[in-house]
Amino acid sequence: MSRALLTRLRKGFHLDSVALMRIARTVSELDGIEDAALMMGTSTNLEILADAGLLDGEGKTAQGGDLVIAIAGMDSDAAARGLAGADALLDGPGDIAVTNNGWRPRSLRGAVTVMPEANLALISVPGDFAAAEARKAIRRGLHVMIFSDNVSLADEVDLKREAQALRRLVMGPDCGTAIIAGVPLAFANRVPRGGIGIVGASGTGIQEVSSLIARHYGGVSHAIGVGGRDLHSEVGGISTLMALDALDRDVATQHVVLISKPPPCGVAKIVLERVSRFTKPVTICFVGAGEMDMPANVHQVRTLRDAAITSLGQSVPASHPQVSVIGTREHQTYSRGLFMGGTLAAEAQAVFLAAGLPISSNVPVPGAEVMNGAKETGRNLILDLGADAFTKGRPHPMIDPVARDAAVTEALRDDTVGVVLVDLVVGHGAHPNPAQSLAEAVAIIPEAGRPVVVASVTGTDADPQVRSIQVATLEAAGISVAPTSADAAEWAARAVGAKF
Amino acid sequence: MSDDPVIDLLNTPPKVVNIGLEGFARDLQDEGVKVVHLEWRPPAGGDPELARLLSKLEA
Numbered sequence: 056m057s058r059a060l061l062t063r064l065r066k067g068f069h070l071d072s073v074a075l076m077r078i079a080r081t082v083s084e085l086d087g088i089e090d091a092a093l094m095m096g097t098s099t100n101l102e103i104l105a106d107a108g109l110l111d112g113e114g115k116t117a118q119g120g121d122l123v124i125a126i127a128g129m130d131s132d133a134a135a136r137g138l139a140g141a142d143a144l145l146d147g148p149g150d151i152a153v154t155n156n157g158w159r160p161r162s163l164r165g166a167v168t169v170m171p172e173a174n175l176a177l178i179s180v181p182g183d184f185a186a187a188e189a190r191k192a193i194r195r196g197l198h199v200m201i202f203s204d205n206v207s208l209a210d211e212v213d214l215k216r217e218a219q220a221l222r223r224l225v226m227g228p229d230c231g232t233a234i235i236a237g238v239p240l241a242f243a244n245r246v247p248r249g250g251i252g253i254v255g256a257s258g259t260g261i262q263e264v265s266s267l268i269a270r271h272y273g274g275v276s277h278a279i280g281v282g283g284r285d286l287h288s289e290v291g292g293i294s295t296l297m298a299l300d301a302l303d304r305d306v307a308t309q310h311v312v313l314i315s316k317p318p319p320c321g322v323a324k325i326v327l328e329r330v331s332r333f334t335k336p337v338t339i340c341f342v343g344a345g346e347m348d349m350p351a352n353v354h355q356v357r358t359l360r361d362a363a364i365t366s367l368g369q370s371v372p373a374s375h376p377q378v379s380v381i382g383t384r385e386h387q388t389y390s391r392g393l394f395m396g397g398t399l400a401a402e403a404q405a406v407f408l409a410a411g412l413p414i415s416s417n418v419p420v421p422g423a424e425v426m427n428g429a430k431e432t433g434r435n436l437i438l439d440l441g442a443d444a445f446t447k448g449r450p451h452p453m454i455d456p457v458a459r460d461a462a463v464t465e466a467l468r469d470d471t472v473g474v475v476l477v478d479l480v481v482g483h484g485a486h487p488n489p490a491q492s493l494a495e496a497v498a499i500i501p502e503a504g505r506p507v508v509v510a511s512v513t514g515t516d517a518d519p520q521v522r523s524i525q526v527a528t529l530e531a532a533g534i535s536v537a538p539t540s541a542d543a544a545e546w547a548a549r550a551v552g553a554k555f
Numbered sequence: 556m557s558d559d560p561v562i563d564l565l566n567t568p569p570k571v572v573n574i575g576l577e578g579f580a581r582d583l584q585d586e587g588v589k590v591v592h593l594e595w596r597p598p599a600g601g602d603p604e605l606a607r608l609l610s611k612l613e614a
Contacts, residue, residue: 071576097603163593167572179574179575184603186607187603187607187609188595198560202576210607235568237568240571297561483582
């Protein structure tokens with residue numbers, strides 16, 4: 056028996072990437088299948104397939120409008136069965152479609168004819184095409200939310216400048232979440248309406264803060280995602296400033312929260328100067344930044360938890376209740392953070408650094424070290440497994456946590472690890488039951504002698520996964536669940552020796 | 556209507572054209588939001604550069 060690779064091309068066949076990944080996953084679980092990939096033949100995807108050893112024959116001739124099916128089997132019979140399985144799933148009945156009364160426009164022009172009052176385009180096509188679609192939408196007078204990643208910085212700058220001139224808002228690229236006038240878009244949580252307006256360069260940061268506000272009986276007027284690069288010098292905060300100004304004018308908003316990684320000095324100065332003129336109180340969480348000089352109406356906070364507390368008009372306590380999650384055995388001295396949320400990973404690093412603990416990461420905040428490789432061990436590590444390097448050609452761990460959860464099992468086997476720190480992010484778009492998947496990954500290692508696992512669950516009980524059910528599932532599996540992501544990081548830091 | 560389209564965006568629930576993942580349109584429809592899902596295909600025969608150029612020509 057020898058490994059056999061079968062590739063097929065379907066010319067001019069299109070299905071969205073989530074649907075394709077779902078089929079690939081189902082096929083890869085069939086007997087005798089080593090790997091399966093179904094991807095549109097864009098140049099980025101062809102590189103991913105080539106790197107994975109899944110590109111040969113007619114697959115190499117694919118164009119962006121063609122579907123490539125690549126199946127690696129233990130032998131040629133298995134590969135052929137996998138291919139037949141993929142064909143059956145592709146040609147079978149899909150999910151119930153959104154039909155717009157039976158007709159689906161094929162162009163933006165057609166869509167705007169069907170719905171002349173349309174004012175927002177939600178764009179999640181492959182990154183190679185996202186800027187073009189966004190440009191068309193802006194020129195038709197729509198605001199845009201670009202969920203897609205892999206949009207070039209040059210395209211982002213062009214789009215935002217053009218939109219700014221037309222007074223249209225660009226949320227993104229790589230904008231995972233937004234809530235506009237109570238409507239959750241893409242990966243948002245179900246939260247009540249209220250007086251707190253959020254602007255965030257980070258999707259999971261917005262999700263954690265808006266969910267905490269909801270869990271403390273507050274409400275959100277709007278949550279506007281601007282994309283992780285908006286506060287970079289090249290973009291200059293175009294969307295952040297437009298969003299902040301709009302929230303300052305918005306009658307429903309009484310308190311404004313800004314969440315971002317630390318911006319460069321020049322951009323920070325412009326943002327602070329702008330918000331200093333606001334009549335409303337402002338809370339800023341530059342995750343991982345040191346203390347900065349702030350205008351009188353601005354509160355700077357260190358964590359997403361403290362951002363939520365401050366926006367609710369409460370004072371941040373000097374210390375938060377600590378729960379002992381120990382025991383670390385003598386040789387288990389390090390913490391391993393395995394995150395699906397990028398900003399939650401940044402916040403955890405900030406917590407460790409503030410406690411005087413060294414930390415390495417693939418997405419280091421100021422003061423953290425850059426890790427050398429994914430297999431590093433024998434030190435405190437915090438990994439963002441939703442980062443591009445881990446998600447090329449794979450679903451994001453919020454959609455499918457299997458790869459993250461496999462890393463949890465591996466960490467539990469590492470005898471230098473004393474505590475494993477994880478996040479779950481639920482809500483629209485996310486996996487239907489990530490707690491079950493994590494609980495199963497943890498249960499592989501017998502409880503006696505394994506490192507402790509500390510988790511946080513971002514979301515609300517109104518979300519489809521129901522946060523309290525997710526928490527109960529984790530607790531039943533012996534996992535300690537902290538009330539917030541910041542608390543979880545503090546518990547984990549304390550488990551490896553930090554004093555708070 | 557205000558004098559600023561960005562304020563108008565915040566004043567009423569958005570009316571959405573969904574381009575890409577169909578699940579997002581389904582979620583919005585379930586929320587009772589007005590949404591049109593575009594039957595999107597990679598434009599320009601799947602050539603991103605050509606698609607970019609065409610979008611710049613389109614008014």
